[in-house]
Amino acid sequence: MPVIRTLSKVAKQALMGTPGCGCQPLTVAVRSISFSPRQVTSDASFHSVSFSETDHPKVLITGGLGQLGVGLAKLLRMRYGKNNVILSDIRKPPNSVFHSGPFIYSDILDYKNLREIVVNNRITWLVHYSALLSAVGEANVALARSVNITGLHNILDIAAEHGLRLFVPSTIGAFGPTSPRNPTPDLCVQRPRTIYGVSKVHAELMGEYYHHRYGLDFRCLRYPGIISADSTPGGGTTDYAVQIFHDAIKTGKFECNLKPDTRLPMMYIDDCLRATLEVMEAPADTLSMRTYNINAMSFTPEELTRELQKQMPELEVSYEIDPVRQAIADSWPMNFDDSNARKDWGWKHDYDLPELVQTMLNYFREETRMARVN
Ligand SMILES: NC(=O)c1ccc[n+]([C@@H]2O[C@H](COP(=O)([O-])OP(=O)(O)OC[C@H]3O[C@@H](n4cnc5c(N)ncnc54)[C@H](O)[C@@H]3O)[C@@H](O)[C@H]2O)c1
């Protein structure tokens, strides 16, 4: 009974806020009475690992076989050692991925399995990449709701129980038609019209709530559309900007599913992965917020085509608009204001449109050359 009374007092303080003091004292109060978001058995705290800044973190990446996970694992393994970064997914990994470092099956909807992986591998950082993206999410709302929302709840509880540092990416898709679109600041109206966007706003808010309520070290970046050469996108609205390179090299022709003047924020994968590493390593006291926009460039299909045609004048682009993707794109930011990330933890992108196009073409040309040699 006294515990319940103390808890409700703590909860009341959390809701009302304490003038002149930050969230830290509340966090300490909550932890000192061992209040965790989900009922846990007593052995859970025995297995939890405290991460000292001088140690290497032990990282688990969920949804790691998508467009971004393998590249992130490579970057983190270079920094923390091969065996300190575990990739996981529900799909079978290709040989090259399986032999490049630890891989494990993990379905984020299976709470016990997740917990077992975190405990047995003494995980200290969790990068939560599993999700259904915007276009596939609209095609399967029930599954998107389950993976993106129920799965996130499992991740938050596991991370809070085991004192993990948790990274969850958000997206330009977390904004909607009533948000300011050019530029979109960190804090503004967020009323997305896709299940993907709704689930990502939910993730931002839940992560920040767990941070204030339970002291969870939650970190979140809103990624723009990510462009990569050696991995394929998983069904998003910005995928055209990757597909155009494949088709340009293979056939010299591309059919674009967005209108020529659809402007969206975009980023080369190396910038995205480096930003993720940098925000994960940033000292907590540099983070004035827990969810940041990050930006690099912003372009339309027409502008991307023109940049490509500087090197491939024969490239032909036609337009066959997909109404679902177009409606999504028309509700998203055109430009992202990432001044807080630049100010707080020194975010700076390396790739603008010309460097992006050059790097992508170099990759595909080299791949074609190698294929001819073999
Ligand atoms: N790629 C982008 O342009 C972009 C932009 C903004 C944000 N993001 C975010 O970054 C993260 C990674 O994006 P991505 O492009 O690699 O996504 P992706 O769609 O390519 O990969 C997602 C992975 O999640 C896995 N998955 C699905 N259900 C699962 C489950 N139940 N348990 C475990 N794994 C499951 C899939 O098998 C897939 O490999 C996502 O959260 C996405 O929202 C991506």
Ligand SMILES: C[C@@H](O)[C@H](N)C(=O)O
């Ligand atoms: C923008 C991002 O979240 C993803 N590439 C999508 O289009 O759905």
